[in-house]
Amino acid sequence: MSNYSPLDVTFVKGDGCWLTDSNGDKYLDALSGIGVVNLGHCHPTVTKKLVDQSQKLLHTSNIYHIENQEMLAQKLCNLANMDKVFFSNSGAEANEAAIKIARLYARTKNIENPVILTASQSFHGRTMATLSATGQAKVQAGFSPLMSEFIHVNYDDFNSIQKLEDNKNIVAVMIEPIQGEAGVIIPKNTYLNQVQDLCKKNGWLLILDGVQSCMGRTGKLFAHEHNNITPDILCLAKGLGNGVPIGACLAKGVASEMLTPGTHGSTFGGNPLVTSAALGVLDVFQNTDVLDNVNQMSAYFKSEFDKHFSNNSVVKELRIKGLMIGIGLDANKVDCTQLVKKALKDKLLINVTGSSIRMLPPLIITKKEVDTIISKLLTLLGN
Ligand SMILES: Cc1ncc(COP(=O)(O)O)c(C=O)c1O
Structure with a gap:
């Protein structure tokens, strides 16, 4: 039935924070299947x-x-x-x-x-x-x-x-x-x-x-x-x-x-x-120390985000608790309806609700993967 309108991609494999599509391309999953695969794909x-x-x-x-x-x-x-x-x-x-x-x-x-x-x-x-x-x-x-x-x-x-x-x-x-x-x-x-x-x-x-x-x-x-x-x-x-x-x-x-x-x-x-x-x-x-990782990566995400986005005119606020992340945007300055598709093209999976980006990355995420998210967000939202 047509109650969903899936994006133009099919994933065939998952490993930790990464998904591979049917063409073999890899994506960083910052949504975890809407907050489901919290421990990463195929733990x-x-x-x-x-x-x-x-x-x-x-x-x-x-x-x-x-x-x-x-x-x-x-x-x-x-x-x-x-x-x-x-x-x-x-x-x-x-x-x-x-x-x-x-x-x-x-x-x-x-x-x-x-x-x-x-x-x-x-x-x-x-x-x-x-x-x-x-x-x-x-x-x-x-x-x-x-x-x-x-x-x-x-x-x-x-x-x-x-x-x-x-x-x-x-x-x-x-x-x-x-x-x-x-x-x-x-x-x-x-x-x-x-x-x-x-x-x-x-x-x-x-x-x-x-x-x-x-x-x-x-x-x-x-x-x-x-x-x-x-x-x-x-x-x-x-x-x-x-x-x-x-x-x-x-x-x-x-x-x-x-x-x-x-x-x-x-x-x-x-x-x-x-x-x-x-x-x-x-x-x-x-x-395992997965909960410690959530707290460490949360703090790291916040500090990196503040560093890179404090003067960004599109970003209004960061709402973050652990790895539950909302980014409030100024809808007059960015077309929020296009962000999910744009991010997908750049091999990043996110979600957008109204004028907020929502991210729920796997709790096992590493610093390097946080860096990748930040750099892809910069591409998405501009400096
Ligand atoms: C807070 C909350 N409650 C309930 C649900 C519904 O869960 P399900 O889709 O598994 O029925 C969701 C799904 O997003 C949710 O976020």
């Missing part, structure tokens, strides 16, 4: 897990115990300080699970018409519930009637949540620790803490959609670790499988008790193959 640890598991067992269904799934659930819960996990195949489905949990939670409070607060410009997925939760008109256009339970508040604006405190139908607040699809919008340091305090005070569930910002992307395994908080629900996907489709909805306390047998499910969710890949991903985070 040997993940590949080995997949090869080994595919020779043993691919799928049985959740009618039976799945060893890898149970191991992964335990590890994720330990790492995130959560109690239980539901495994899905995507970020949208992880968020769907969170929304269903919030509805069941509403039942325990005798709330018939539950309301979930989400943020304007947010992105939570493309299913009917998650696109209703999403705060972007372009994602919703044509799909009404939407689910009515979402009230959109301004992102990074605590008052816009606080002033709804009297609404007795509110059961949850669902936000991204950093907004990704909006072009990398990083809230004030205290924002998540304030939101959590308000949720606690009112008995609302705090649902963090960490689909894009977790799995090491910001320099911590989970983005909200920067705030020292634990949400009631944490949704993961993308980098969790480093390229195989897996999502997870982690829950703590009362939120973890809502789903009972028969209330939710997925045929593929958490199958032996994808959970083996995710176990490999966690091995890499635990046994």
Whole structure:
């Protein structure tokens, strides 16, 4: 179907930060398949897990115990300080699970018409519930009637949540620790803490959609670790499988008790193959210095960027947390709609949202590769 309009290139091979197309040309991937292959293409640890598991067992269904799934659930819960996990195949489905949990939670409070607060410009997925939760008109256009339970508040604006405190139908607040699809919008340091305090005070569930910002992307395994908080629900996907489709909805306390047998499910969710890949991903985070590299390369990128772009008339600002990078541009001075294609010609993969460049390079990126990105950005944006 024509819901995508792919660029004129086909990649046939990937290795670390590099992709090779069908003509044999190499590209520096500063997007990681939209924040998925965080450990780089074909990471040997993940590949080995997949090869080994595919020779043993691919799928049985959740009618039976799945060893890898149970191991992964335990590890994720330990790492995130959560109690239980539901495994899905995507970020949208992880968020769907969170929304269903919030509805069941509403039942325990005798709330018939539950309301979930989400943020304007947010992105939570493309299913009917998650696109209703999403705060972007372009994602919703044509799909009404939407689910009515979402009230959109301004992102990074605590008052816009606080002033709804009297609404007795509110059961949850669902936000991204950093907004990704909006072009990398990083809230004030205290924002998540304030939101959590308000949720606690009112008995609302705090649902963090960490689909894009977790799995090491910001320099911590989970983005909200920067705030020292634990949400009631944490949704993961993308980098969790480093390229195989897996999502997870982690829950703590009362939120973890809502789903009972028969209330939710997925045929593929958490199958032996994808959970083996995710176990490999966690091995890499635990046994290598990849998170240190994120922080070092983030600082290096920032200093190099400042050095080269501080007087650039096209660049308005750099927004960076770990290796989640947004570059705000002056749309009057550059045709933003052409940037992705221009960069592709120069063998650099980036993404553009509105008037921002977004980059999510692999977390294993080296200084030399950062230098290459900077020099290609200079070509793209001029001095
Ligand atoms: C924050 C966030 N939530 C949810 C999703 C949806 O994930 P998926 O495309 O795996 O359904 C995305 C995808 O970009 C995302 O960035």
